[in-house]
Amino acid sequence: REAGLPPGPPTVPLLGNLHMMPTEFAQHKFTEWARKYGGIYSLKVGSGTAVVLTDPAAVKELMDKRSGSTVERPPSHVVELVTGGLNMAFAHYTENWRTLRRTAHAILTPQASARHIPIQQAEASQLLHDILRHPQGFYTHIRRYSNSVILSVLYGKRSPRYETPQTTAFFKAQHEWMLVLEPGATPPVDMIPILKYVPERWAKWKRDCAKTRKLQRDLYFGLLDETKERLRRGEENGSYMEEILARQEEFGMDREITGYLGGVLIEGGSDTISSFLQSLILALTAYPDAQKKAHDEMDRVVGEHRMPTLDDLEEMPYIRAMILETHRFRPVLPLMVPHSTVTAEEFNGFVIPQGSTIFVNVWGIFHDPDLYDDPENFIPDRYLLTENGTKPGVDDSDMRPNLGFGVGRRVCPGIHVAQNSTNINAMNLIWAFNFTPPTDRDGNPMKPDTFDYEKGLSTAPRPFKCSITPRSPERAEIIEREFLEAADTFSKFEFGLSPEDQEFVANSRLPHISR
Numbered sequence: 001r002e003a004g005l006p007p008g009p010p011t012v013p014l015l016g017n018l019h020m021m022p023t024e025f026a027q028h029k030f031t032e033w034a035r036k037y038g039g040i041y042s043l044k045v046g047s048g049t050a051v052v053l054t055d056p057a058a059v060k061e062l063m064d065k066r067s068g069s070t071v072e073r074p075p076s077h078v079v080e081l082v083t084g085g086l087n088m089a090f091a092h093y094t095e096n097w098r099t100l101r102r103t104a105h106a107i108l109t110p111q112a113s114a115r116h117i118p119i120q121q122a123e124a125s126q127l128l129h130d131i132l133r134h135p136q137g138f139y140t141h142i143r144r145y146s147n148s149v150i151l152s153v154l155y156g157k158r159s160p161r162y163e164t165p166q167t168t169a170f171f172k173a174q175h176e177w178m179l180v181l182e183p184g185a186t187p188p189v190d191m192i193p194i195l196k197y198v199p200e201r202w203a204k205w206k207r208d209c210a211k212t213r214k215l216q217r218d219l220y221f222g223l224l225d226e227t228k229e230r231l232r233r234g235e236e237n238g239s240y241m242e243e244i245l246a247r248q249e250e251f252g253m254d255r256e257i258t259g260y261l262g263g264v265l266i267e268g269g270s271d272t273i274s275s276f277l278q279s280l281i282l283a284l285t286a287y288p289d290a291q292k293k294a295h296d297e298m299d300r301v302v303g304e305h306r307m308p309t310l311d312d313l314e315e316m317p318y319i320r321a322m323i324l325e326t327h328r329f330r331p332v333l334p335l336m337v338p339h340s341t342v343t344a345e346e347f348n349g350f351v352i353p354q355g356s357t358i359f360v361n362v363w364g365i366f367h368d369p370d371l372y373d374d375p376e377n378f379i380p381d382r383y384l385l386t387e388n389g390t391k392p393g394v395d396d397s398d399m400r401p402n403l404g405f406g407v408g409r410r411v412c413p414g415i416h417v418a419q420n421s422t423n424i425n426a427m428n429l430i431w432a433f434n435f436t437p438p439t440d441r442d443g444n445p446m447k448p449d450t451f452d453y454e455k456g457l458s459t460a461p462r463p464f465k466c467s468i469t470p471r472s473p474e475r476a477e478i479i480e481r482e483f484l485e486a487a488d489t490f491s492k493f494e495f496g497l498s499p500e501d502q503e504f505v506a507n508s509r510l511p512h513i514s515r
C-alpha cells in the first residue's frame, strides 16, 4: 500500500487485497473492515486502489461537495461491450453521459412525475387486486407492478401480466445483464487488458456479452419504435419517451442514445421499486408490533371506507418513518454503484489517487451502532425522534434521509417517480392487508429470515413465506371496485396486447369472475 493512502487490511505482494475481496454480499465484509480500519479505508486490487467510505462526513465532502472529481465510474470492458458506453448508470463521465443525464433531469421533474400519478395509482390498485386474489404470488405481482409502471410512464405501454411479452423480455435481458456483471463471471479483462483480444470462439464471456447486447437492443429499440409509430397515428398518452422524441433535437439526442436512455430508466426503475416493496412486506411480517402501529395510524387517518391517497401521507408520521426505515434497514443498493475519481483528492490527511474506485458503503452507515440505536432491528420510531433516525444527541449534520438514492452528480434521477410509487404502495398495502408469518407445528409464528437476500449490486429479499389476508370484507370490496374503476385509465396504456393478455384483461374486469 503506497504511503499516504488510507489504512486497510494487510496486503500481499502483487495481489494486494485481491485474494480477500468478497465476491458476494461485499457490504458485510466492507462494514466489518470499516469497524476495524475506520470510516475511510483503502483496498489494493493489484496495482489499483479502491477506497471504501463508511463515514457520513467523508461521503458529504468527497461525494457531494467534490462531486466534480468523484463523478466517474470505474472502467469496465464488459459494460463497454454490452452497452457501447451508452448505459447512463455505468457510463464514463463523457459528453454522452452528460446528454443522457441532462435529458433525464429535464423530463423526470417532480411536476412531470406528478402527472403520472394516475397510472401509478391504477397499477397499484391492480397490485392490491392481484394479491387479494392470489396472495401466495405476491412476490411476482410486485415485480409485474414495478415493471408495468415504468413501461407505462416511459413508453405509455403497460403490462397487465407478469407474462406479458415486453415484461418477460425485460426480465430475461436483465437476468443476462446481471450475470455478465457479476464479479468473477468474466475473466479480469480490466486488469489484464490483453484478454480483450481473445477471439470470440474461445471466449464464452464475449458471446454472453453479445447475447445480452442483442436482448437489450431488441427490447429498447422495439419499444422506442412502437412509441414513434403510436405518435404517428396520433395516439399520444403523455409518456416520457413521447416528450423526448418531440424534443430530440433540443436535447441533442440521436436514435441510438434515445434508445439507451429508455433502457437505463427501465433498468433503474424496475427491480429497485420491487425490492423496496418486498423488503417492506418482509419487515411488516417480521415485526408485528411495527405493523400494528402502522395499522392503527392508518385507521385513525383513513379508516376502512375508502383507500388512502398520497395527500393522506402528510397526516401519517409513523408510516413516513416506516418508509425511511425500510430504506435504512435494507437499502436497495447497499454499496450504491461504484464511483471513481477523475483527479487525485486529499481528505483528512489521506491521499486518494486519481482513478481510484470509490464504494459508498451506505449499508455500513445505516447499520453503524455509533449512529443508530439497535441498528440491526426494524424500528420506524427512530425517525420520529430525529430527522435522520440517528440517536438523539449524535451529530448527524452530514446525514440526509434520502442517502439511499445516491450521491453527488450521480444521484438517482428517478427519485420522484420512485418515491411516488413507494409511498402509494406502502400506504395501500398497510391499509389493505394483514401480513403474518407462517406457523410451526405447534402454531408458533416463524419469523422470516430478514437476511435472506439475493446477491448482486442491487439486492432484494429472496422469495419468502408470508400469509396475506384482507383486513376486512369491506376493504376487499373496495379493492375489487377500485380495480374495476381503473379500467379507463388502463385502457389508454393497453396497446398491441397479445391474445393471452387480451383474454386476461377481459376476464379480470368481470367482477368476481375467478373468485
Ligand code: HEM
Residues within 6 Å of the ligand: 088, 089, 090, 101, 264, 265, 266, 268, 269, 270, 272, 273, 276, 332, 333, 336, 337, 338, 404, 405, 406, 407, 408, 409, 410, 411, 412, 413, 414, 415, 417, 418, 422
Ligand atoms: C426505490 C427506488 C430506487 C432506489 C433506492 C434507487 C437508488 C439509486 C442509487 C443508489 C443509484 C446510484 C447513485 C450513485 O451512483 O451515487 C441510482 C442511480 C440511478 N437510478 Fe435509481 N433508484 C430507485 C429508483 C429509480 C427509478 C424509478 C429510476 C428511473 C425512473 C431510476 C433510475 C436511475 C438511473 C438512470 C441511475 C444512474 C444515474 C447515473 O449514474 O448517472 N432509479 N439509483
